[in-house]
Amino acid sequence: MHLFETIHTTEHEQVVFCHNKDAGLKGIIAIHNTTLGPALGGLRMWPYATEQEALDDVLRLSRGMTYKAAVAGLNLGGGKSVLIGDPRTDKSEALFRAFGRFIDSMNGRYITAEDVGIDVNDMEYVFQETDNCVGVHQVHGGSGDPSPFTAFGTLQGIRASLQHKFGNEDVGSFSYAVQGVGHVGYELVKLLRNEGAKVFVTDINEEAVQACVELGCEAVGLDEIYEVDADVFCPTALGAVVNEQTIPRFKFKVVCGAANNQLATDQCGDELENRGILYAPDYAVNAGGLMNVSIEFEGYNRERAKRMMRTIYYNVSKIFQIADRDGIPTWKAADRMAEERITTIGKLKLPFMGRAHRFPGRERGNH
Numbered sequence: 417m418h419l420f421e422t423i424h425t426t427e428h429e430q431v432v433f434c435h436n437k438d439a440g441l442k443g444i445i446a447i448h449n450t451t452l453g454p455a456l457g458g459l460r461m462w463p464y465a466t467e468q469e470a471l472d473d474v475l476r477l478s479r480g481m482t483y484k485a486a487v488a489g490l491n492l493g494g495g496k497s498v499l500i501g502d503p504r505t506d507k508s509e510a511l512f513r514a515f516g517r518f519i520d521s522m523n524g525r526y527i528t529a530e531d532v533g534i535d536v537n538d539m540e541y542v543f544q545e546t547d548n549c550v551g552v553h554q555v556h557g558g559s560g561d562p563s564p565f566t567a568f569g570t571l572q573g574i575r576a577s578l579q580h581k582f583g584n585e586d587v588g589s590f591s592y593a594v595q596g597v598g599h600v601g602y603e604l605v606k607l608l609r610n611e612g613a614k615v616f617v618t619d620i621n622e623e624a625v626q627a628c629v630e631l632g633c634e635a636v637g638l639d640e641i642y643e644v645d646a647d648v649f650c651p652t653a654l655g656a657v658v659n660e661q662t663i664p665r666f667k668f669k670v671v672c673g674a675a676n677n678q679l680a681t682d683q684c685g686d687e688l689e690n691r692g693i694l695y696a697p698d699y700a701v702n703a704g705g706l707m708n709v710s711i712e713f714e715g716y717n718r719e720r721a722k723r724m725m726r727t728i729y730y731n732v733s734k735i736f737q738i739a740d741r742d743g744i745p746t747w748k749a750a751d752r753m754a755e756e757r758i759t760t761i762g763k764l765k766l767p768f769m770g771r772a773h774r775f776p777g778r779e780r781g782n783h
Contacts, residue, residue, distance in 0.1 A: 426475050430525070432518065439514035440506065441499070444470055446478035447526055448494040451762040454524055455495025456550070456706065457481040458531025459515075459542070463502040474498045480676055481706075484699035486754035487731055490710050495526045503533035509541050516545030524548055529562065529709050532654075536561055550709035559716050562705035567603035569704020569725040570674045574648060576732035577672045577696045588612035591646040593636075593668065596653025597624045600674045600702075604652060605633060616644045619653070642666065651675040651698075658684050663691070672696035685747035697750035700731050 423431055429450060434443040447455040457478055464470040474496050482494025499515065501507075519528055519542065529551040530539050536552070543552045552558030559565075571587070579585040591614040594601055598619070605628050608615050615633040618641040619625050625635045636644055642665040649668040651657045655677030663684060671678065671693060678698045679685045688695045704725045711721050731753075739749035 422475070426479060428475060428478065431471075431475075432522070434515060434518040436514040439510040440501070440508065441511055441514045442467075442470075442501070443497060443499045443515050443518070444474045445497040445518065445522070445526055446474040446495060448475075448478040448496075449482040449758065450493035450525060451758050452486060452493050453491040454527055455481070455493040456485065456527045456529070456710070457494060457496035458529045458551075459497045459499065459534050459539075460531040461499040461501055461503040461507070461533035461538075464498070464500050467500065470498050470500050476677060480699050482758070483751060483754040484703050484706055486757045487697075487700045487735075487750060488703040488707055489727065489731070489757075490707065492706075492710060495528075496531075497526070497528055499533075507538060512538050512541035513545050516542040516549070519548050520546035522548070529705075550712045551705075559708050559712055559718075559721065561599065562708050563599035564603045565708035565721060565725060566600045566674055566702055566705035567607055568722065569707065569728045570600070570604055570650070570652075570672070570701050571607045572704075572726055572728040573696050573701030573732045574650075574670075574672050576729045576736070577648070577670045577694055580733065580736045581670050581694045586611075590614075590648060592616065592648045592650055593641050593644040593646040594618075594628075594633075594650045594652055595641050595657060595673070596651065596675065597621075597628050598653070600705075601650075601652035602627065604650065604674060605631060609633065614646070616641065616646055644668075648672055651678045655698075656680040658688065658695075660684065660687075663687050666691070666693060668693060670694045670696070672701055673698065674702040676702065679747060682747060685745050689745040694736075695746050696732050697735060697747050700735055700750050701728065703728060703731075 428448050430447040432445040478494050478496035481496055485492040527548045539552050542549050551562050575585040588611040592608055593616045594605055596619055597605055597617050605615055609631045616636050617625055617628040617633045618636050618638050629635050642662045645667050648670040650673035652674045655675055658678045659680035707724045708721045735746055735750045739746045
């Protein structure tokens with residue numbers, strides 16, 4: 417492949433390939449844009465079929481983080497990292513510590529956090545080698561598991577979507593199809609059920625589905641979720657589930673969930689618009705976890721984090737307003753909102769060149 421041409425096309429600033437044979441480390445760090453500040457984005461571990469697949473994923477996800485941070489109003493850029501491996505069998509202390517050293521060598525240009533396949537225990541090992549990670553355990557001044565905050569932020573996006581589509585943001589008055597009930601999905605289901613909502617769920621993990629059934633949800637098959645007669649579709653697993661094959665099956669009136677990159681293509685976003693289905697852009701809706709860890713820079717405070725996440729309602733509502741104002745689909749309105757902020761702030765400052773971050777109240781060492 418033409419690597420530099422690809423990086424130029426996707427407008428990435430830097431891509432770092434990380435390898436340590438003794439630790440079994442094969443990883444990639446992608447920094448997309450540091451105009452607004454250091455690149456922050458999670459670490460994902462996945463059994464990618466090929467190295468090309470891993471590269472494609474990290475480039476796509478890091479670009480999404482740039483837009484997510486910009487729309488969320490944060491002084492952060494976009495980055496992401498991936499580890500090639502099976503999170504069920506390939507994890508080790510050496511692996512994560514070796515990767516932590518690579519992150520530390522970037523002098524603060526990239527800050528990581530947990531993502532798919534990674535938990536707070538894995539981040540403990542990364543944290544032993546670098547200060548440039550967030551979402552570490554509370555005993556170190558971190559915020560811990562971001563899942564409840566991502567779910568809480570998603571609920572704010574759902575409220576904004578309901579208000580725009582139906583003129584009524586009473587969550588309990590509507591029904592939901594939640595695809596994926598892992599960490600974030602399960603927390604979202606709990607919030608929806610607390611409001612008294614009817615919730616359909618599906619997941620490859622039968623135990624996770626059963627836990628939701630015990631909360632009063634109705635389980636459906638993995639493929640059946642696309643045809644459920646519910647008001648809101650909440651993709652909360654992996655991306656590209658809104659595609660040419662699934663959209664014709666939708667009875668939903670709103671798509672609003674926590675998964676990244678829900679649209680397989682931009683044209684799928686256009687098709688939702690044509691069918692009168694309101695799409696709440698994913699990176700605006702799922703910014704709660706990012707907002708939560710961003711507060712660690714100033715000393716973590718849970719209540720301040722939840723207050724910040726309520727701005728997701730405002731951000732999603734503003735995207736809908738831009739779409740109506742400019743006569744464009746909501747996915748394009750979200751991109752426009754992000755790009756306008758990056759351009760405006762970019763005129764005030766140069767790209768972030770990197771420096772070591774120091775987080776208040778943190779203790780590092782051998783944990």
